[in-house]
Amino acid sequence: MPEIKFYDHEPIPMEMHKVKIVQQLNLLPTRQRLERIKEAGFNTFQLHNGDIFMDMLTDSGVNAMSDEQLAGMMKPDDAYAGSESFFRMAKKLEEIFGIPYCLPAHQGRACENILATRFVTSGKCVIMNYHFTTTKAHITRLGGHVEELVKDEGLVSKSDLPFKGDIDLDKLEACIQKEGADNVAFMRIEAGTNLIGGQPVSVQNFKDACAIARKHGVLSVLDASLLQDNLYFNKTRDEACKDMSIREITREIADQFDIIYFSARKFGFARGGAILVRDEALYHSMEDLVPMFEGFLTYGGMSIREIEAMTVGFDESMEMDVISQGPQFIKYCVDQLDAYGVPMITPGGGLGAHVDAIQMVGHIPQEEYPSGALTAAFYICGGIRGMERGTLSEERNPDGSERLASMELVRLALPRRVFTLSQVEYVIDRVKWVYDHRELIGGLRFVHEPATLRFFTGKLEPTSDWPEKLAEAFIADFGEDQ
Ligand SMILES: Cc1ncc(COP(=O)(O)O)c(C=O)c1O
Numbered sequence: 001m002p003e004i005k006f007y008d009h010e011p012i013p014m015e016m017h018k019v020k021i022v023q024q025l026n027l028l029p030t031r032q033r034l035e036r037i038k039e040a041g042f043n044t045f046q047l048h049n050g051d052i053f054m055d056m057l058t059d060s061g062v063n064a065m066s067d068e069q070l071a072g073m074m075k076p077d078d079a080y081a082g083s084e085s086f087f088r089m090a091k092k093l094e095e096i097f098g099i100p101y102c103l104p105a106h107q108g109r110a111c112e113n114i115l116a117t118r119f120v121t122s123g124k125c126v127i128m129n130y131h132f133t134t135t136k137a138h139i140t141r142l143g144g145h146v147e148e149l150v151k152d153e154g155l156v157s158k159s160d161l162p163f164k165g166d167i168d169l170d171k172l173e174a175c176i177q178k179e180g181a182d183n184v185a186f187m188r189i190e191a192g193t194n195l196i197g198g199q200p201v202s203v204q205n206f207k208d209a210c211a212i213a214r215k216h217g218v219l220s221v222l223d224a225s226l227l228q229d230n231l232y233f234n235k236t237r238d239e240a241c242k243d244m245s246i247r248e249i250t251r252e253i254a255d256q257f258d259i260i261y262f263s264a265r266k267f268g269f270a271r272g273g274a275i276l277v278r279d280e281a282l283y284h285s286m287e288d289l290v291p292m293f294e295g296f297l298t299y300g301g302m303s304i305r306e307i308e309a310m311t312v313g314f315d316e317s318m319e320m321d322v323i324s325q326g327p328q329f330i331k332y333c334v335d336q337l338d339a340y341g342v343p344m345i346t347p348g349g350g351l352g353a354h355v356d357a358i359q360m361v362g363h364i365p366q367e368e369y370p371s372g373a374l375t376a377a378f379y380i381c382g383g384i385r386g387m388e389r390g391t392l393s394e395e396r397n398p399d400g401s402e403r404l405a406s407m408e409l410v411r412l413a414l415p416r417r418v419f420t421l422s423q424v425e426y427v428i429d430r431v432k433w434v435y436d437h438r439e440l441i442g443g444l445r446f447v448h449e450p451a452t453l454r455f456f457t458g459k460l461e462p463t464s465d466w467p468e469k470l471a472e473a474f475i476a477d478f479g480e481d482q
Contacts, residue, residue, distance in 0.1 A: 012332065012421060013325065013328035013329050013331075013332050013421060014328075015325060015417075015420065015421075016321040016322070016324075016325060017066070017325075017417055020067065025053055025054075026050060026051070026052075026053065027053040027383050027482070028051055028053075028383060029480055029481050029482070030380065030381070030471050030474050030475050030478075030480070030482060031471060031475070031480075032051075033051070033379060033380050033383055033471075034380055034467055034468065034471045036048070036051045036379075037376050037379050037380060037467070038467070040459075041447065041448065041458065041459025041460050041461070042372065042373075042376045042444050042459075042460040042461065042462065042467075043372075043455070043457075043458055043459060043460060044057060044375055044376070044379060044385045044386065044387060044388070045057070045387075045455065045456050045457070046457075046459070047379070047385060051383075052379075052383055052384075052385045053382065053383030053384065054382070054383060054384045054385065054419070054423060054426065054427055055385050055415075056352065056384055056385060056386050056387075056411075056412040056413045056414065056415075056427070057385045057386065057387050057413060058387060058411075058413050058415070059266055059326075059351050059352065059413045059414065059415045059416060060263065060265040060266055061107075061265035061271045062415045062418065063265075063266070063269045063415045063416040063417060063418065064269070064415070064416065064417035064418050065269055065270070065309060065313075066269070066312070066313075066316060066417075068312050068316070069269060069270065069308075069309040069312045069313055069316075070309070071312075072308040072309050072311065072312045073305040073306075073308050073309050075308065076303075076304035076305045076307070076308050077304065078304045079298070079304075080296055080299070081296050081297075081298055082298055083298045083299060083304055083307070085304045085307045085308050085311075086104060086298040086299060086304075086307055087298075088307075088308070088311050089102070089104075089274075089307050089308075089310060089311045089314075090102040092311045092314050092315065093274065093276055093314065096247065096250055096251075096254075096314055096318065097250065097251070097254040097260055097276055098251055098254055098255065099254065099260060099276040099277065099278050100278070100280075101276065101277040101278070101279075101280065101283035102274050102275070102276055102277075103274060103275040103276075103277065103283070103286060103287060103289075103290050103297070103300065104272070104273070104274050104290065104294070104297070104298070104299060104300025104301070104302060104307070105261075105272075105273045105274060105275065105290065105293075105294050105300045105301060106272060106273060106294055106295075106300060106301030106302050107263050107264070107265055107271065107272065107273045108134070108223075108225050108261070108262065108263025108265065108266075108273050109134035109135075109138070109263075110273055110293065110294055110300075110301065111261035111262070111263075111273045111274065111275045112134055112135045112138045112261070113138050113293060114275060114286055114289045114290065114293065114294075115138075115186070115221065115259070115261065115275065115286075116138035116139050116141070116142055116144070117138075117142070117289055117293075118285065118286050118289060119185040119186055119219070120138075120139050120142040120143075120144040120185045121142065121143065121144070121185075122142070122143030122144070123143060123144070123145075123183065124142075124143075124144045124145075124183055124184070124185040125144065125145055125146075125147055125175075125179045125183055125184050125185065126139050126144055126145075126146050126147070126184070126185050126186060126187075126188060127146075127147045127149060127172065127175055127176070127179075127184055127186075127187040127188070127218075128146055128147070128148055128149070128167075128187070128188045128189070128190065129148070129149060129150045129154075129165055129166070129167040129189050129190055129193055129201065129209075130148050130150045130154070130165070130190060130193050130194075130195055130196050131146050131148055131195065132190060132194050132195060132223065133195070133393055133453060133455070134453070135188065135190075135223070136395075137395070137452055137453055139185075140395070141452075144185060147175050147179075149167050149168050149171040149172050149175060150164075150165065150166070150167060150168065150193065150196065151164075151166050151167070151168045152168070154166065154193070154196055154199060155196060155406050155407060157197075157343065157344075157345050157346070157356040157358075157359065157407070158343070158344075158345075158346050158356075159346060159347070160346070160347060161347075162200075162202070162233065162237035162238070162347065163199070163200050163201055163202035163205060163233070163237070163238075164193070164196060164197070164199035164200070164347075164349070165190065165191070165192065165193035165196065165199040165200050165201040165230075166201055166202055166205040167189060167201070167205060167209050169205075169208050169209065169212060172187070172209060172212050172213075173212055176212070176213075176216045176218060181216040181217050181218055184216075184218045185219075186218065186219040186220065186221045186259075187209065187210075187213045187218050187219070187220050187221065188221045188222075188223055189201060189206060189209055189210075189220070189221070189222055189223070189257075190223040190225075190226070191222065191223065191224055191225070191226050191227040191229075191230035191253075192225075192226025192227065192228075192229040192230040192349065192350045192351060193226075193349075194225075194226060194351065194389075195389055195393075195407070195409075196345075196407055197345035197349045197354040197407075197409060197411075198226060198229060198330075198349030198350040198351035198352060198354070199345075199349045200229065200230040200233035200234065200237070200349065200350065201230060202234070202238055203234055203238060203240065203241060203249065203252055203253060204240070206222075206253050206256050206257075207252075207256055209256075210256035210257060211256075219258050219259065220256065220257045220258050220259070221257065221258065221259045221260070221261065222253070222254070222256075222257040222259070222260045222261075223261060223262065224260050224261065224262040224267055225262045225263040225265075225266045225267055226266055226267070226350055226351055227250070227253075227262065227267055227317075228266075228267055228317040228323045228326075228350075229323070229326060229327055229349065229350020229351060230350065231246050231249055231250060231317075231323060232320070232323045232324055232326075232327050232350070233327065233349075233350070234249050234253075235249060235320065236327075246318045246319070246320055246323070247318050250318065257278075258277075258278050258279065258282070259275060259276065259277055259278070259282070260275075260276040261273065261274065261275040261276070262274065264306075264310045264313070266351075267313075267314075267317060268309075268310040268313035268314050268317065269309070269310075269313035269316060269317070269416060269417075270306045270309040270310040270313050271302070271303075271306050272300075272302040272306050272307065272310050273300075273302075274300070322416075322417075325416065325417060326350060326351070326414055326416050327348070327349075327350055329414050329419070329421070329424055330348045330349065330350065330351075330352060330353050330414055331347075331348040332421070332424065333348070333353040333412070333414070333424050333427065333428055334346060334347070334348035334353045334354075335348070336428045337353065337355075337428060337431055337432070337435075340432050340435070341435070342355065342360065342431060342432065342435045343355065343356040343359030343360050344356065345407075345409065351411070351413055351414070352386075352411045352412050352413035352414050353411075353412045353414070354389070354409045354410065354411050354412070355374065355386075355409065355410040355412070355431070356407075356408070356409065357370040357371040357373075357374045357390060357408040357409060357410055358370065358407075358408040360374060360435060360438055361373060361374050361438055361441050363439065364441065364442065364443045365443065366390075366391050366402070366404045366405070366408065367391070367402055367404075367443075368442075368443025368444055368445065368463055369388070369390065369391055369392045369443065369444045369460070370390065370408050370443070371388045371389060371390030371391070371392065371405075371408040371409055371410050372388040372390070372392045372444050372460065373441050373442065373443055373444050373462075373466075374410050374434075374441060375387065375388045375410045376444070376467065377434050377441050377467075377470060378410065378412075378430065378431065378434060380467060380470055380471050380474065381430055381433060381434050381437075381470065381471075381474045382426070382427070382430030382431075382433075382434075384412065384427055384430060384431075386410045386411055386412045386413070387410070387411045387413065388410065388455060389405075389407070389408075389409040389410070389411050390405040390407065390408035390409055391403070391404050391405045391408065392444075392454070392455050392458070393405065393455045395452065395453075395454070412427060412431075433474070433477070437470065437473055437474075440466060440469050440470045440473060441466055441470060442462055442463050442464045442466035443462070443463040443464075444460040444461065444462055444463065445460060445461060445463055446458055446459070446460050447459050447460060447461050
């Protein structure tokens, strides 16, 4: 989007849309928030949405829809088999990605289930730039293992590297040699790498990685769930892409891959997912899994209305005015907090602003879940619901010991087209306050720990009375009702 100039100050991010429908928000007083987070077992997934002021848990399925998407939802072709809505969607995806075969699935992890079921068997390796929680869980469930080969600089929290999601090509080559190409189920590159702070992958790295995979006969898979943020950064941070349209960059990336899948809870501003397959035989080798796990091949577990909304959303994801808003708001938030001294993942990526909990609450041992504790603190001191992305989001090692995460992050997601800049200012203000009182925050321990994906449903308790002390300090500064 063109940078909008201001008469008497520097440019600020601008919303290139207006609000037509609103949802009323509720800011509970601090002591009530303290009670709610206790009831939720200090797990923000367990909070009720009505008790939250700023829901920054995720960008998944909570992006605002456009008037055009809602209009699309009024003309679905509802049929168990052969829905025209599905064919419209598949045609749009072929137009954008140049890939002819489409398997629908109800969300991203459903695509991952199908891919893992088809390609992963015991002992097989899946190579990635970095894992995503559900992706990895499907692979390990089937006895496979994941090799994460993101460049070392990708895991450095403060950086000015423009493409921190790039895979290390030397490590990729070495890993395929070590595992043996036949033992590699596939190589998966995640655009807008989620768990390291929504960090993008460069077009050149996509090309180089896929060339290595191709040379060894290894299947290449793109997780395009966060592609729209990645595309924004390709266009704005890479000299080679600056004169290309978003559609041209998309095709340049897509042309490298055998398979592309995505969560349309992110890519497409709706709720759904799909796997795109270039090769007809490969497509047929997976098609039976869709009716088995999802639904018939022309709806894949999705509502036909959502399919219509997704189809419009894909086109909107190709518009620079649309895809700039998230990254620009995130940059604003990250830059303000970074300037104040709050340890942030820099440069700001897509999807959300990420606080480095190891740096901010380094006095909490990793075994006591510093990111989880900091996430709870943001809720107590502001009604802000972020998401823990650290050790708590890992699975334990087979011997039961903790697998300490290489990054301890709190993600403050900015769902697309949802928040205004004044709401972002509020979040910045409360995070600064928490930063200045960070020594009050203590650790957490599990009281109920599920074996898989424990961060969704686990319950924890504080290791001391730190939540009460934090709440009282907050009330002393802001009063009873904030
Ligand atoms: C990169 C990435 N891949 C896959 C998924 C899974 O998608 P879903 O939540 O639709 O199952 C997500 C969700 O956050 C994601 O960020």
